[in-house]
Amino acid sequence: MVKVKIGLGGVTEPLVSKNMKTGDWGTEYPVVDEEKCTACKNCEIYCPDGCIKVVEKEGKKVAVPDYDYCKGCWVCFTVCPADAIKMEVKELYKVEVC
Amino acid sequence: MRKVVRGFYAIAHAVKLCKPNVICAYPITPQTEIVENLAAMHAEGELENCEYITAESEFGAASILVGASAAGARTFTATSSQGLILMSEVLYNAAGMRLPIVMVVANRALSAPLSIWNDHQDSMAMRDAGIIQVYVENNQEAHDLVPVAFRVAEDKRVMLPFMLCMDGFKLTHAYEPIELLEQEIIDAFLPPYDPPVKMTTKKPLTFGAYAPPPYYMEFRAIMHDAMERARKVIEEAMKEWSSITGRDYGGHTFTDYDEAEVAVVAMGSIVSMARDVAEEMRKEGKKVGVLKIRTFRPFPADEVRKALENVDKVIVLERALSLGSDGPLTLEVKSALYGTSKEIHTVVVGLGGRDVPRDLMVKIISEVYEGKVKPGFRFEGIHEYEEVIP
Amino acid sequence: MSEYFAPGHGACPGCGLTIAVRNTLEALEGKVFVSNSTGCLEIISSMYNRSAWGVPYIHSLFENAGAVAAGIEAALKALGRKDEGHVVVFAGDGATADIGIGTLSGMFDRNHDVLYICLDNEAYQNTGNQQSGLTPPGANTTTTPAGKIMPGKLGRKKDMVSIAVAHGIPYVASASVAFPMDIRRKVKRAVEFEGAKYIQIHCPCVTGWGIQGKDAVPLARLAVETALYPIVEFENGELVKVRKIKDRKPVEEYLKPQRRFRHLFRHPEGKKILEMIQKIADENAKRYNLDI
Ligand SMILES: Cc1ncc(C[n+]2csc(CCOP(=O)(O)OP(=O)(O)O)c2C)c(N)n1
Ligand code: SF4
Ligand code: SF4
Ligand code: SF4
Ligand SMILES: [Mg+2]
Numbered sequence: 001m002v003k004v005k006i007g008l009g010g011v012t013e014p015l016v017s018k019n020m021k022t023g024d025w026g027t028e029y030p031v032v033d034e035e036k037c038t039a040c041k042n043c044e045i046y047c048p049d050g051c052i053k054v055v056e057k058e059g060k061k062v063a064v065p066d067y068d069y070c071k072g073c074w075v076c077f078t079v080c081p082a083d084a085i086k087m088e089v090k091e092l093y094k095v096e097v098c
Numbered sequence: 099m100r101k102v103v104r105g106f107y108a109i110a111h112a113v114k115l116c117k118p119n120v121i122c123a124y125p126i127t128p129q130t131e132i133v134e135n136l137a138a139m140h141a142e143g144e145l146e147n148c149e150y151i152t153a154e155s156e157f158g159a160a161s162i163l164v165g166a167s168a169a170g171a172r173t174f175t176a177t178s179s180q181g182l183i184l185m186s187e188v189l190y191n192a193a194g195m196r197l198p199i200v201m202v203v204a205n206r207a208l209s210a211p212l213s214i215w216n217d218h219q220d221s222m223a224m225r226d227a228g229i230i231q232v233y234v235e236n237n238q239e240a241h242d243l244v245p246v247a248f249r250v251a252e253d254k255r256v257m258l259p260f261m262l263c264m265d266g267f268k269l270t271h272a273y274e275p276i277e278l279l280e281q282e283i284i285d286a287f288l289p290p291y292d293p294p295v296k297m298t299t300k301k302p303l304t305f306g307a308y309a310p311p312p313y314y315m316e317f318r319a320i321m322h323d324a325m326e327r328a329r330k331v332i333e334e335a336m337k338e339w340s341s342i343t344g345r346d347y348g349g350h351t352f353t354d355y356d357e358a359e360v361a362v363v364a365m366g367s368i369v370s371m372a373r374d375v376a377e378e379m380r381k382e383g384k385k386v387g388v389l390k391i392r393t394f395r396p397f398p399a400d401e402v403r404k405a406l407e408n409v410d411k412v413i414v415l416e417r418a419l420s421l422g423s424d425g426p427l428t429l430e431v432k433s434a435l436y437g438t439s440k441e442i443h444t445v446v447v448g449l450g451g452r453d454v455p456r457d458l459m460v461k462i463i464s465e466v467y468e469g470k471v472k473p474g475f476r477f478e479g480i481h482e483y484e485e486v487i488p
Numbered sequence: 489m490s491e492y493f494a495p496g497h498g499a500c501p502g503c504g505l506t507i508a509v510r511n512t513l514e515a516l517e518g519k520v521f522v523s524n525s526t527g528c529l530e531i532i533s534s535m536y537n538r539s540a541w542g543v544p545y546i547h548s549l550f551e552n553a554g555a556v557a558a559g560i561e562a563a564l565k566a567l568g569r570k571d572e573g574h575v576v577v578f579a580g581d582g583a584t585a586d587i588g589i590g591t592l593s594g595m596f597d598r599n600h601d602v603l604y605i606c607l608d609n610e611a612y613q614n615t616g617n618q619q620s621g622l623t624p625p626g627a628n629t630t631t632t633p634a635g636k637i638m639p640g641k642l643g644r645k646k647d648m649v650s651i652a653v654a655h656g657i658p659y660v661a662s663a664s665v666a667f668p669m670d671i672r673r674k675v676k677r678a679v680e681f682e683g684a685k686y687i688q689i690h691c692p693c694v695t696g697w698g699i700q701g702k703d704a705v706p707l708a709r710l711a712v713e714t715a716l717y718p719i720v721e722f723e724n725g726e727l728v729k730v731r732k733i734k735d736r737k738p739v740e741e742y743l744k745p746q747r748r749f750r751h752l753f754r755h756p757e758g759k760k761i762l763e764m765i766q767k768i769a770d771e772n773a774k775r776y777n778l779d780i
Contacts, residue, residue: 009196017496073501073701154594161552165559306547
């Protein structure tokens, strides 16, 4: 039998939601066009899941989504002023209709 | 220092000496004067490192203490009756969150009809919340138990709210000579509150998480364990405190006579009169004793069973109802006596402040002693009545 | 950004609540104590062993987050720990305007040093889109369903901003997740005031409103641009700032894409309700002088 750890009065550790990988929720995912991205951080500010961040990449600052958590909600797509985000359908959901 | 004071002052004074950090309450008769006294002490600057908050309701008062206690404060409130049941959702929550809030309940009847007078229906309604409940017989006992309440509630083996129940008006407003506690002995007995966990930005924990089915049951089981552990902690604390103060009230229960054939089981201020009557009857050669229940939660079933081992007849004086069932104290006593064959009388008295005169107590006990009444449930000190449609 | 609110939480994709929360925590650099009422935010973020919170957080009940925050503040004061952080409430519109308005009013009245943020998604979303006092008129909710004779919610949206101002607290504002930098500015401004502060943030709920993630921010913006959600700011009872609207849009533009208002465009009472909603927008624009 597993021993269940019960924090006194329901007190629980911080930031452990990270153990839940929500990246498989969505059917679509954002792809950043690094050429177009101006690193304005709009996507980072708006993302409800805090999973797209502007980082330094090969000397250039660009937005990078974290597909472990991204739910494919389109919010970043709608707020990007540079038209740098494209939403793509995951392979899994590309079903052929015959 | 011996002084003639009223019950509410005896409580307020003891609370002050326990150095609470947040006091929050809402006035309701007959608790009002307890918080008025604390407010006055606060206004005079007698409460150091203490916030006194007048809430917008008892619901708010209890909620404020949930936040304060979670943030690491020693907390106190007092209430009665409607105020207590208005708090009930918060109190269940505080118990589940294992917050050692200490409260005094000035026991009063519940509406409807509205009654400001004394019985135990209010605290009985909170029986299953996961709150320790101790009932006192007089104001010295009430005064003395305030530091015990804080110590037990805040003990790391317990961490549960503590409800000190005292009869409204009968005790809260009675003048009695009280040996008032001194700051030094309380300081030696009651360490400052050292919460095992608290809300702080230094260690940002999540309080009040919700538990899905794989966890909920364990949370409740652990509360049950804590309540069980509280038995020992209460006893320890009471014993140590008695040796310091020199005043011993017994442990979870107190028996005045070991050879009783008929025993009266009761809680609160009514115990004094029952004991007085029993003593007198013993002088007449009648083997009558009184079992005072002090701790109602956790219920001292073993002690009760042992105390009543050689008794033939038990009279449970009920100050509350569980409408549609036996009296709430009787249910506990019967369960403690399970498997024995004693005559059990449930006698409901003194609801909504109805007087229980000495004559009535004599009648109740004598009739049982002489075998004039059948066991079972009955009201005493009640008029004949009939329901009419106005 | 450092981590005050982690991913992996259970909000629906495109939920507005977490945009508001993340930007508030960012603005205060995580120096906060959070008191949260029962509701969507609590459920998606505070499951045992799955907490998303990186700041001290407490959930007690549906209707007492304001009082719990007051208690935290009192404790910090009594224990000399006030400089540890700001006490912030996140509460739903139902928790704020309905069931918890008593404890909220008490907290305002005593003027605790607490920033109360109402996350206004315009219904009890956690329990499946039942109407609240902040549900706008005409909305189809599960307790104000549009049917043959009923056109959705009949009453108006309770004016919580004015109720907060009427308490005489030092800072009151409305905001929208359409403008997160404005949220951040207001949060920072709010905590400069000692005492109770109230910010009501319009947060689209994709599930309850019947919209998609890609509509969430644009619709929140339209609520502002139609004057249905006036963005205002009061300091010490004085209106100090409003978000002006250029070429105010007709309310239909905001209402039409949302499933909760769809019936208004075919219900026999619909036209009347639409006119009433437009009137409310016109009144808002006039009252706060929103048009430019
Ligand atoms: C006393 C009480 N009544 C009802 C509920 C059920 N309940 C839980 S959350 C909720 C609605 C929350 O609505 P709101 O405050 O607007 O937050 P939202 O979920 O929409 O963000 C209700 C009705 C409860 N938990 N407690
Ligand atoms: S699609 Fe949604 S969740 Fe994914 S990065 Fe964009 S905003 Fe974040
Ligand atoms: S919003 Fe667009 S331009 Fe701005 S950082 Fe994100 S991807 Fe780059
Ligand atoms: S139901 Fe609405 S408010 Fe709740 S998590 Fe989903 S989108 Fe957010
Ligand atoms: Mg809501």
